[in-house]
Amino acid sequence: MNAAIDRRLAVAPMLDWTDRHCRYFHRLISDRVLLYTEMVTCPAILRGDRDKYLGFSPEENPVALQLGGSDPADLAACARIAEDLGYAEINLNVGCPSDRVQKGRFGACLMKEPELVAECFAAMQNAVTIPVTIKSRIGVDDDDAYESFVSFITTVQAAGCDTFIIHARKALLQGLSPKQNRTVPPLKYHYAHDLKAAHPELTVVVNGGIDTVAVAQSHWQQVDGVMVGRAFWNDPWLIREMHEALGFAPMQRDRDAVLTAYVAYCQAMLQQGLSLHWLIRPILGLFHGLPGNKKWKSHLVTEGPRRKDDVSVIAEAREWVKHVS
Numbered sequence: 663m664n665a666a667i668d669r670r671l672a673v674a675p676m677l678d679w680t681d682r683h684c685r686y687f688h689r690l691i692s693d694r695v696l697l698y699t700e701m702v703t704c705p706a707i708l709r710g711d712r713d714k715y716l717g718f719s720p721e722e723n724p725v726a727l728q729l730g731g732s733d734p735a736d737l738a739a740c741a742r743i744a745e746d747l748g749y750a751e752i753n754l755n756v757g758c759p760s761d762r763v764q765k766g767r768f769g770a771c772l773m774k775e776p777e778l779v780a781e782c783f784a785a786m787q788n789a790v791t792i793p794v795t796i797k798s799r800i801g802v803d804d805d806d807a808y809e810s811f812v813s814f815i816t817t818v819q820a821a822g823c824d825t826f827i828i829h830a831r832k833a834l835l836q837g838l839s840p841k842q843n844r845t846v847p848p849l850k851y852h853y854a855h856d857l858k859a860a861h862p863e864l865t866v867v868v869n870g871g872i873d874t875v876a877v878a879q880s881h882w883q884q885v886d887g888v889m890v891g892r893a894f895w896n897d898p899w900l901i902r903e904m905h906e907a908l909g910f911a912p913m914q915r916d917r918d919a920v921l922t923a924y925v926a927y928c929q930a931m932l933q934q935g936l937s938l939h940w941l942i943r944p945i946l947g948l949f950h951g952l953p954g955n956k957k958w959k960s961h962l963v964t965e966g967p968r969r970k971d972d973v974s975v976i977a978e979a980r981e982w983v984k985h986v987s
């Protein structure tokens with residue numbers, strides 16, 4: 663048995679990207695990768711269109727719902743709704759630095775309020791039997807000393823939380839856009855590594871800038887798992903490569919079989935009135951780095967929006983890629 667097999671692999675929550683179609687596609691690539699929804703706020707769930715925000719296909723399972731909020735009672739209510747719908751984990755967003763999120767007093771600014779995060783965690787965990795986890799940064803603004811980071815973690819741990827996903831850079835709450843906040847502050851992986859070494863009882867998953875199997879492997883030696891965002895979006899087959907590197911049971915489907923299964927899913931979604939435009943986005947990177955990739959993408963992005971309900975656009979685009987399995 664491969665010693666790496668108890669290590670975790672996750673696709674990061676990404677607003678507008680990891681929607682249900684993207685997750686369905688990623689699940690076809692790996693039956694072991696952990697999938698997270700985009701962040702969904704409590705008001706959206708409690709007062710919005712619940713099917714729009716929480717609907718998912720059973721085939722995506724297991725899926726974690728990422729919540730955005732800071733009201734313990736609201737978070738508990740949302741966690742309960744999610745558990746009833748079949749979600750496998752609830753994750754609290756303590757990493758988003760956008761102005762909108764700060765105005766709502768949640769996301770990354772919650773790193774300044776560890777007691778409140780602990781209260782939110784406890785309220786959610788008391789409301790459900792599925793695991794509740796936290797995704798945080800390593801700090802915000804000038805408050806990014808390792809000691810403050812550990813103090814944040816141990817305060818939340820004292821409420822019972824044992825799983826932390828660490829985006830290993832701080833967030834600057836003023837002056838940087840969310841996009842810049844994913845590139846400008848330097849990555850400090852040692853915060854996550856040192857946390858695991860000091861608290862082996864915690865499950866620590868590291869996130870940020872991981873884009874090759876070799877880099878993931880170096881983290882698996884030090885922490886419990888890796889979460890990957892942009893690199894999986896740009897090159898979804900990297901999920902399969904990491905799945906294999908972890909020694910998980912081999913997946914039978916090659917790229918074409920994944921595509922065939924996804925086209926069947928698209929047909930069902932188009933029958934429900936969805937536009938092809940939304941369905942092609944997750945597959946644009948499927949042939950990343952391979953001959954014909956550019957033409958594959960350009961066919962999809964030009965024809966997809968024009969022929970909104972014609973799934974044969976995908977088979978036509980496939981013709982541009984030289985044969986690969």
Ligand SMILES: Cc1cc2nc3c(=O)[nH]c(=O)nc-3n(C[C@H](O)[C@H](O)[C@H](O)COP(=O)(O)O)c2cc1C
Pocket residue numbers: 674675676677678679700701728755757758797829844869870871872889890891892893
């Ligand atoms: C388009 C986009 C949307 C994102 N939305 C979310 C989100 O909803 N919740 C969250 O916790 N992080 C969000 N993130 C941050 C990612 O989860 C991740 O922490 C970040 O991209 C760093 O990982 P990476 O370098 O592997 O991409 C988003 C990132 C991107 C690129």
